[in-house]
Amino acid sequence: MSVLSPEVKALLKDPDVFKVLATVDDKGHPHVVFKNHKIDLLDDGTIVYAEVIESSHTNSNLIHSLWFDKHVAITVKGRDGTSYQIKGKVERYDFVSNLFREYYRKLRARKGPDSELSGLWYIRPESVKDETPSVRRAEEDTKHPFFRHLDRELVAA
Amino acid sequence: MGQAGNDLSVKELIVKYPDYPRITIIKLDTAYRGVQVTAAAVAQAEQDGAIFRAPEAKEDDKGEGELVFGGAQFRDGSIVRGLEDSISVKKYHLQRIGNPYTLDIVDGKAWLLDGEKKVEPVFFTPVPQFYGKTTSRGIPMNKVVRGSSNVLGINVYNYCYFWKHKLACQYCGSVQNFTTKNETHTEASLQDIYETVNEALKEQGRWTSFAFIVGSDPQGERPYDREVEEIIKVSRTLQRVFGKRPFPLRLISSAVPQDQLLRYRDAGVTAIEPHLEVWDKQLFNIICPGKAKFFGWDYWVNNAIAGVEVFGRGNVCSQFVCGAELSQPHGFKDEEAALRSNFEGAAFFARHGVTTSANILRLAQGSLFYAQKQKHPSLEYVIRLTKGLHDIRRQYHLGVDCNDFKRCGIHPDTDLARLFNHEVEV
Numbered sequence: 341m342s343v344l345s346p347e348v349k350a351l352l353k354d355p356d357v358f359k360v361l362a363t364v365d366d367k368g369h370p371h372v373v374f375k376n377h378k379i380d381l382l383d384d385g386t387i388v389y390a391e392v393i394e395s396s397h398t399n400s401n402l403i404h405s406l407w408f409d410k411h412v413a414i415t416v417k418g419r420d421g422t423s424y425q426i427k428g429k430v431e432r433y434d435f436v437s438n439l440f441r442e443y444y445r446k447l448r449a450r451k452g453p454d455s456e457l458s459g460l461w462y463i464r465p466e467s468v469k470d471e472t473p474s475v476r477r478a479e480e481d482t483k484h485p486f487f488r489h490l491d492r493e494l495v496a497a
Numbered sequence: 498m499g500q501a502g503n504d505l506s507v508k509e510l511i512v513k514y515p516d517y518p519r520i521t522i523i524k525l526d527t528a529y530r531g532v533q534v535t536a537a538a539v540a541q542a543e544q545d546g547a548i549f550r551a552p553e554a555k556e557d558d559k560g561e562g563e564l565v566f567g568g569a570q571f572r573d574g575s576i577v578r579g580l581e582d583s584i585s586v587k588k589y590h591l592q593r594i595g596n597p598y599t600l601d602i603v604d605g606k607a608w609l610l611d612g613e614k615k616v617e618p619v620f621f622t623p624v625p626q627f628y629g630k631t632t633s634r635g636i637p638m639n640k641v642v643r644g645s646s647n648v649l650g651i652n653v654y655n656y657c658y659f660w661k662h663k664l665a666c667q668y669c670g671s672v673q674n675f676t677t678k679n680e681t682h683t684e685a686s687l688q689d690i691y692e693t694v695n696e697a698l699k700e701q702g703r704w705t706s707f708a709f710i711v712g713s714d715p716q717g718e719r720p721y722d723r724e725v726e727e728i729i730k731v732s733r734t735l736q737r738v739f740g741k742r743p744f745p746l747r748l749i750s751s752a753v754p755q756d757q758l759l760r761y762r763d764a765g766v767t768a769i770e771p772h773l774e775v776w777d778k779q780l781f782n783i784i785c786p787g788k789a790k791f792f793g794w795d796y797w798v799n800n801a802i803a804g805v806e807v808f809g810r811g812n813v814c815s816q817f818v819c820g821a822e823l824s825q826p827h828g829f830k831d832e833e834a835a836l837r838s839n840f841e842g843a844a845f846f847a848r849h850g851v852t853t854s855a856n857i858l859r860l861a862q863g864s865l866f867y868a869q870k871q872k873h874p875s876l877e878y879v880i881r882l883t884k885g886l887h888d889i890r891r892q893y894h895l896g897v898d899c900n901d902f903k904r905c906g907i908h909p910d911t912d913l914a915r916l917f918n919h920e921v922e923v
């Protein structure tokens with residue numbers, strides 16, 4: 341069963357919401373980039389990341405993740421501030437399948453015939469965390485009351 | 498691989514070399530052990546468009562060009578090696594080691610199996626859409642241009658003078674490929690190429706470059722003149738297709754004087770591969786007698802360096818046949834010394850902007866090495882060598898775009914270049 345709720349799925353499928361992909365290279369350096377419309381969701385719950393720059397740092401990091409079984413993180417943020425972080429494993433790099441061709445054609449239709457698509461990365465989501473600020477704060481207040489500043493208790497509810 | 502009886506197993510190597518990709522180690526192992534494809538997998542490949550049967554092909558036909566298998570890829574997009582003599586055209590016999598892997602269908606998906614054990618899922622590569630079409634004079638396009646995963650390959654000159662004159666490289670088993678035809682291109686054959694490439698380009702999102710495969714022919718007024726003229730004829734044909742726009746084209750051909758390289762560049766060539774094959778000079782003279790005679794180690798090395806001035810850093814690639822340097826009785830007896838020699842060569846080349854690739858030695862029937870019963874290098878040696886070549890390339894921020902996992906796919910060291918493409922300097 342997918343770890344993605346219908347709300348998270350809807351955000352992943354929406355090309356216009358903010359989507360950030362975080363990867364790590366083989367030296368442990370993080371690399372975090374906005375990827376909005378380049379991240380999509382397949383019906384079987386696999387996340388697709390469409391890479392357009394073959395020599396990008398992200399591309400190097402994703403092959404590092406696939407080869408050495410490292411996680412990547414994707415953060416999505418809806419228009420109302422709702423935000424989720426998804427952690428997953430990189431399953432496959434694809435540049436020959438029918439699905440790749442479909443994305444290639446769609447990209448050209450949207451961005452013009454000179455657009456490039458290097459390959460598709462398939463990411464299997466393993467966990468999701470609600471990172472919406474109000475949700476996180478409520479969670480923190482409940483789980484770690486010692487971490488709150490006392491003066492906040494004086495604020496009228 | 499157990500040849501010496503004390504080599505580490507794949508499982509042990511994966512543990513011992515945690516910074517070397519597991520999939521690449523498996524890929525190396527499939528290259529040596531071979532892969533058998535089950536009937537269920539053939540049926541699935543056919544359904545996935547990965548098998549082309551020429552209209553005249555019979556069910557069990559393995560004749561040249563009649564049945565083509567597009568092959569398969571691992572999860573990382575690199576090719577599964579060891580499929581050469583599975584269901585496709587059987588060009589020559591490779592000496593295999595141990596039991597072959599099996600490519601089968603498990604729960605509806607293609608898997609590489611070791612015995613009964615699932616090793617890795619694999620994905621079939623569709624054959625090009627232009628296969629099955631013919632040129633205006635009726636030549637099957639699959640016989641004019643070969644499409645692999647991402648590259649359009651053209652055999653520009655099917656003749657190696659070294660084979661004809663008993664000067665072949667000792668590991669080379671391409672006797673059938675390079676001795677049968679000594680033909681030069683005609684207007685009609687160039688038109689076949691022109692039409693086939695135009696047809697191939699209709700398949701959007703498939704091809705990223707061209708590769709010319711050329712046999713060595715030192716004849717002519719100037720070194721390798723005949724070969725040069727054939728290359729230029731075919732690259733000019735590609736220029737007809739693309740007009741003034743540049744296109745990536747690499748040559749796997751001989752070392753030629755720099756003014757000829759400039760002619761190549763004008764004709765559209767963007768990268769060259771004058772393969773030295775063996776870095777140690779004395780071994781080069783023994784293992785590659787043709788290249789040694791026409792026109793020696795220094796000539797081949799200097800040509801590669803001169804090529805960088807014409808094509809730029811990383812666009813000249815020299816190949817080492819990884820393991821040839823261990824052949825006996827003349828080769829290194831000590832693996833450490835052999836590694837040092839290869840690394841010295843790669844570092845020397847890298848300082849001059851020449852990139853290297855390792856073609857792992859596989860014993861092919863027809864080669865002198867095969868007749869001599871030479872041995873394959875151990876998997877561990879290959880891992881250490883290819884990792885070292887990769888580290889040197891990275892230290893020099895040197896790319897190998899023209900010969901990487903997509904543009905060629907048989908070199909484990911250039912597979913690793915994917916880890917640092919973002920650091921490459923041109």
Ligand code: SF4
Pocket residue numbers: 657658659660664665666669670671675712713
């Ligand atoms: S490897 Fe050597 S013998 Fe074989 S085709 Fe190339 S140049 Fe000729």
